[in-house]
Amino acid sequence: MDHSKRLAAAAVSLLLAALLPLSGCGGKGTSAAGAAELGGLEVAELRYQGSVGAVTYPELAEDLGYLAPLKLKFIGNTISGPQDIQSVVTGDTDFGGAFNGAIVKLLAAKAQITPVISYYGIDDNTWTGYYVLEDSGIRTAKDLIGKRIAVNTLGAHHEFVIKEYLHREGLTPEEIKQVTLVVVPPVTGEQTLRAKQIDAAALGGVLRDKALERGGIRPLFTDKDLFGTFSAGSYVLTNEFIKNNPNATRKFVEATAKAIEWARTTPREEVIARYEAIIEKRGRKEDASNVKYWKSTGIAGTGGLIAEKEFQTWVDWLVNEGTLKIGELDGKKLYTNEFNPFASDAKP
Template identity: 55%
Template sequence: MSHPARLASRGRFRIGAIGAVLSAAALLTGCGAFPEASGASESPGSDETTTVRYQGWASQVGFNELAEDLGYFDNVELEWVGNTISGPQDIQSVATNQIDVGGAFNGAVVKLAATGAPITPVIAYYGADSENYHGYYVLEGSPIRSARDLIGKKIGVNTLGAHHEFIIREWLAQQGLTKDEIAQVELVVVPPVNTEQALRQGQIDAGTLGSVFRDTALDRGGIRPLFTDESLFGSFSYGTQIFRNDFIEQNPEAVADYVQGVSRAIRWAQTTPREEVIEKFREIIESRGRNESTEFIEHWKSTGVGNSGGVIDEKEIQIWIDWLVRNGELAEGQLTASDVFTNEFVPYANGTLDPASGPNGEEVEAR
């Protein structure tokens, strides 16, 4: 889904250098100066690079890692400091200056911003669509058929305070359960690799399954979905990557370069045949020497990102602000979406690239 080019209003900061950086990027685009999808690129007018620290995910390829491999960064060098299994932990590490960029579910991002943490979401990086989604499953013979049947039951999720907790509670609310009734549905932390086994052995009553874990579980049979995250809002971006505001203020060129590179990598994955994307992911995993399996990425189907190149839609933030207000975790009017995020670095939002074009501004066929 394309999104009209626009700049989000900003309440947190204003960086004078950003306009010059983006104007220069637009001029380069007009001259066809975006690097091709192979080989490293040189920084225009500067040999200096800025190191951006980040955490990865085992056996997966982040869009920043893809961007680096495709040669989409001009003056950014990534520094991998280890892996994480939790979005909330990832963005907390950004806020405490352990890393420079991280990503999480937007509800977790909003909660962190509401505490006054000086962070800003700059690009959407994951979501759900008809091909890439998480389902919430029970055994085929389970008596659980509705949201009300889950009262007093256990649901396995990968971590608390993140995507699955918000989605489950949102679905329960949409199905008519009260706040007190929702509180009686117990969420239990279960690593994704163990969720299917825990469900089949009766350790949990329902479990969250996505990607390879969902596909292999469905192949074995004996489970059925109650709902999916895609069924709630359709094609929808659920998570954003964030930087600390001081990092943005001190390194505006690097942040602009990082976001344009990640944005174009997302767009590359959105417009490239699935088999080629998987092959590229496989190459990256095998070349980085972290003793990882490539089984997970063999089940990759789509980016799940709702808009071209990770443009953030205001509703993708506001819906979780409203959710926190309804649940009494945020005061009415305390925060609005325009206070939280910016699209000003995203080339498909700031006018640098047409939302219908590919990663180098080329015409692409709709997929």
């Protein structure tokens, strides 16, 4: 299946997901007495998906005591950002996170969700490089025509960044279609590259650092080269959840925002130690070694505040791709900072 057909199929699946009825709204609703015991919260728990060997900011917030009396209910690990937010749409979870471009695509499919807080991004310490072997003949974007690039999933961060790079370097739409994106689990991306089963690979965080230690690879470009410092992904809630559970929504966002700032301002060694302790306590039989390589939140806005450009950039990108019509979506109307306690400190 060529790239254009894959995008069309993805759009159809997203639309179908958006039309599915919600199967849950934040666990069981509480009685008046129960709400009083919960400090006015409408629900007692939030269902979510985690990430193997990693600690999310809501998980950190719960461990730090910021989320109480609201609790998290782990239902499994997500395989990708697009899958995580589709689970929110279908009602299988109450919140999920993904790359902002993927969220825009889901909103274009009429999904009734709202991004409420940023949860990952790009800065001097946290970024992704797109690597080739040291002796590879690939030196420019043109050299990628007819080649294969390993990414963790389609329709998310890596696909948008790669296509933006190719576009900026002057490739035509037809030439860009000849660059094949291959889904490869991130943990095997380096191995697949070194085995020459693919021609380039997206590597970030600990996987990038370990690969660089072994040598023999070089970056063709990085997402920071293209976009600078920015928040790249957000947590979303359904509009129905926000309407029915405004207090729980505020509690979730406030707690997550405080956890982000705790991680931003606490010495790195202490953050890593906390992450290791959380992973050990939850007993999911995970390898916690990767958290030793944690360097920064990467999040641009204080407490995960969302900036208009972090959505408008991808609205414009999808317009240029022909996926959206001009004026179909307005970046500044796609998200809310209403529930973030740091919003009052933000510059107009």
